[in-house]
Amino acid sequence: MGDTDRIRSPLGRPDHAVARSTNAATLAMPGNTDQHWTIDTTLICEDLAYREPVAKDEAIRRTIAWEGVHAPKVDEAMFDYAAEDAALRSIESAQRSR
Numbered sequence: 001m002g003d004t005d006r007i008r009s010p011l012g013r014p015d016h017a018v019a020r021s022t023n024a025a026t027l028a029m030p031g032n033t034d035q036h037w038t039i040d041t042t043l044i045c046e047d048l049a050y051r052e053p054v055a056k057d058e059a060i061r062r063t064i065a066w067e068g069v070h071a072p073k074v075d076e077a078m079f080d081y082a083a084e085d086a087a088l089r090s091i092e093s094a095q096r097s098r
């Protein structure tokens with residue numbers, strides 16, 4: 001199971017996820033889209049013989065539960081859903097034409 005599915009599953013999200021890339025449609029989206037990084041620490045963990053104290057699935061479950069309780073106040077006016085929908089349509093169209 002990939003990390004995206006690990007996160008969507010506890011949320012009960014039946015919708016699909018779209019991997020972000022640096023194509024024109026994504027770059028046209030407003031806001032800071034570079035804030036969601038995933039880093040593989042496998043090599044450093046092996047070098048240091050480090051093991052996570054909590055399994056990944058449990059850590060994700062706990063994080064989602066914490067975020068649900070501590071959700072920030074969001075100003076809906078900050079989001080341009082029409083632009084996001086247009087970017088998603090552009091990405092899906094490009095994927096279909098491959």
